[in-house]
Amino acid sequence: MRRFRELVGVATAGLTARKVRTLLIMLGPILGVSAIVAAIGINESSKGHLKAKLQELGTDLIVVNASAGFGFGQDPVIEAAAVSRVGRLPDVVAVTGTRQLSDIVTVPFTGAEDYYRAFPVPVIATGPELPDTLEVPMVSGRFLNAFDEESGARVAVIGRDLADEYGYLAGESRTIELNGLEYGVVGVLDWVLLEPSMDSAVFLTFAAAVADWELDDPDPSRLYVRAPTNTAMVAKEIPTVVSLGGPDGANASVPTDLLDAQSQVDESLNNLTKMMGGLALIVGGVGIANVMSISVIQRSSEIGIRRALGHSRGTIAVQFLFEALVVGVFGGILGALVGAGVVWGVAAQRGYTMVLSVAGLAGWALVSVGVAVVAGLYPSSKAARLEPLETLRLG
Amino acid sequence: MKVSPPREKGADDVVLALDGVSRVYGTEVEVRALDDVSLDIRAGEFLSIVGPSGSGKSTMLGLLGVLDLPTEGAIRVRGTDVTRLADAERSRLRGEAIGFVFQQFHLIPHLTALGNVETALLYRGLTPRERRTRAMSALEQVGLGERHDHRPVQMSGGEQQRVAIARAISTDPGVVLADEPTGALDSSNAENVMQIFADLQSPERAICIVTHDMHVADATRRRISMLDGRIVADEALNGGSGMGVDS
Numbered sequence A: 001m002r003r004f005r006e007l008v009g010v011a012t013a014g015l016t017a018r019k020v021r022t023l024l025i026m027l028g029p030i031l032g033v034s035a036i037v038a039a040i041g042i043n044e045s046s047k048g049h050l051k052a053k054l055q056e057l058g059t060d061l062i063v064v065n066a067s068a069g070f071g072f073g074q075d076p077v078i079e080a081a082a083v084s085r086v087g088r089l090p091d092v093v094a095v096t097g098t099r100q101l102s103d104i105v106t107v108p109f110t111g112a113e114d115y116y117r118a119f120p121v122p123v124i125a126t127g128p129e130l131p132d133t134l135e136v137p138m139v140s141g142r143f144l145n146a147f148d149e150e151s152g153a154r155v156a157v158i159g160r161d162l163a164d165e166y167g168y169l170a171g172e173s174r175t176i177e178l179n180g181l182e183y184g185v186v187g188v189l190d191w192v193l194l195e196p197s198m199d200s201a202v203f204l205t206f207a208a209a210v211a212d213w214e215l216d217d218p219d220p221s222r223l224y225v226r227a228p229t230n231t232a233m234v235a236k237e238i239p240t241v242v243s244l245g246g247p248d249g250a251n252a253s254v255p256t257d258l259l260d261a262q263s264q265v266d267e268s269l270n271n272l273t274k275m276m277g278g279l280a281l282i283v284g285g286v287g288i289a290n291v292m293s294i295s296v297i298q299r300s301s302e303i304g305i306r307r308a309l310g311h312s313r314g315t316i317a318v319q320f321l322f323e324a325l326v327v328g329v330f331g332g333i334l335g336a337l338v339g340a341g342v343v344w345g346v347a348a349q350r351g352y353t354m355v356l357s358v359a360g361l362a363g364w365a366l367v368s369v370g371v372a373v374v375a376g377l378y379p380s381s382k383a384a385r386l387e388p389l390e391t392l393r394l395g
Numbered sequence B: 001m002k003v004s005p006p007r008e009k010g011a012d013d014v015v016l017a018l019d020g021v022s023r024v025y026g027t028e029v030e031v032r033a034l035d036d037v038s039l040d041i042r043a044g045e046f047l048s049i050v051g052p053s054g055s056g057k058s059t060m061l062g063l064l065g066v067l068d069l070p071t072e073g074a075i076r077v078r079g080t081d082v083t084r085l086a087d088a089e090r091s092r093l094r095g096e097a098i099g100f101v102f103q104q105f106h107l108i109p110h111l112t113a114l115g116n117v118e119t120a121l122l123y124r125g126l127t128p129r130e131r132r133t134r135a136m137s138a139l140e141q142v143g144l145g146e147r148h149d150h151r152p153v154q155m156s157g158g159e160q161q162r163v164a165i166a167r168a169i170s171t172d173p174g175v176v177l178a179d180e181p182t183g184a185l186d187s188s189n190a191e192n193v194m195q196i197f198a199d200l201q202s203p204e205r206a207i208c209i210v211t212h213d214m215h216v217a218d219a220t221r222r223r224i225s226m227l228d229g230r231i232v233a234d235e236a237l238n239g240g241s242g243m244g245v246d247s
Helices: A002-016 A019-057 A080-087 A113-118 A130-134 A146-151 A160-166 A196-200 A206-212 A231-243 A256-263 A267-298 A300-308 A313-350 A358-385 A388-392 B057-064 B087-097 B113-119 B128-141 B157-169 B187-200 B214-218
Strands: A061-067 A094-101 A123-126 A138-141 A155-159 A175-178 A181-189 A202-205 A222-226 A249-253 B014-025 B031-042 B046-050 B072-077 B098-101 B175-179 B206-211 B222-227 B230-236
Touching (some): A002 A019, A019 A267, A080 A094, A080 A222, A080 A231, A094 A130, A123 A206, A146 A206, A155 A160, A155 A175, A155 A196, A160 A196, A181 A202, A202 A206, A222 A231, A267 A313, A300 A313, A300 A388, A313 A358, A313 B087, B014 B206, B031 B072, B031 B206, B046 B057, B057 B175, B057 B206, B113 B157, B157 B175, B157 B187, B187 B206, B206 B214
Parallel strands (some): A123 A202, A155 A181, B046 B206, B046 B222, B098 B175
Antiparallel strands (some): A061 A222, A061 A249, A094 A123, A138 A181, A155 A202, B014 B031
């Protein structure tokens, strides 16, 4: 142990005596390790952003779309009976149907008619539970309620973007014109991350839709189903539950699955990054071997005198190997810190959630130590082979 | 040629011995730098090895210092034939038994005076405190205790050589081998260094100076003259005991 400390002392004295050179040979491992750590960290952090979003959205919402059976000329719908069947499934906690109405021109104020005829605002008939099912809060006011549903009152809720577009002020009494019919705006729904089209939509009750818009029956064409447990299984059985083997089909999907797939870290990109970083480390290792070999020649007199003072070949070899080791250790640690700093900076700038594995940092620092030691083998053995008599120039 | 011991002494007295040693350089063209030389160095001796360049004295120094191995013959350090030892053992024995002083001082430039002396005391199982104490006392012996934290570049040649001497004696070796120790110094520094060598003499320690400078050789008590790889004279000086003149 004492010998080990003495060797470390001699090695660090040798390195600190030539600070610039030491720094230069340390640059190899620093650059290599920091490049790998930064690239992997940024890659994973960008995905971490998606993962955080996924967390926010929840992965238990199922979207069910009615699909065409054998009927012609009519949009496919899901019958009310089927909706209640879905609602009775054991894992389902909330179901809300929606149906988009067509051919309605929504005008916030007279004079904007041409624009909104060209770019129609979606008008959606839905039930009072929609905010609960989607887990989206209201920005202001209230959502459609049971009274609206029973009375068929002309009330509407608008999406947050539409409210901004209209210049809607919270609590303001305002109407919105749907094909000339005035609807009272009672509330603004916050952004729906999973259905961005809802952000600029107008929501009505099915009762109003049937009364005003020639809807035959209050059947939805799409269902939003919240199933916190066994989500995938529920999504799989919903089409059967809806059709019961009949012609009216339905497709169920979990929209966050796609996001989930996107959030998976790109392994091939990571591997490529690791290869590039590994290459940088190897180049750094060659640099260490190179500079240390020259250093051995320059320090031949020191090596000679150490041999004369009784240090064996083995001790000289270990001394130089320790210098390489110290370079590897400090280069690795510094590289990991620099890499982590870069990841932190990029994450802060782009609003990512920083994802960095401590084990990974330690691992790459260790790789740098390994590379440095291997690189130190040649110069060390060269130092050990030096003949003291030749370097001391006697007589 | 065998130089007979000057007087009967116990074998333990011999700290360093060459026994029928030859050293041949080159393979195609053989150069016999040392030719069947035998020499005993005993504790307490103050001797010099002199000769013109090419006489083989540097080769002899390398062999005496166990920095080189002979082509033929044996080198005995305290009775052990080092030619039969592995490098690690041989290095250990060299570190324990022999101290070196070189013409070019050969101090390690990035270490202080104390650090240079301590280098000789590494890997001997000493605590840092013991190492430091021994190095300091060696520096004080050569009158440089005050300057222990100076680096070689901050010192004069004479001072550097005194640091080198402190390094050589810090391990308390049986023999100090000095290679032209005054060769790089002016006359007053040279005198000072020779005085230190004279003071370092003790019944337990031999001092052997290799030089071509007759003034230096004349200050010692036994003078061995070399020519063409052979010892041509072994004389006592200043009331010394080295004898067995033979040429």
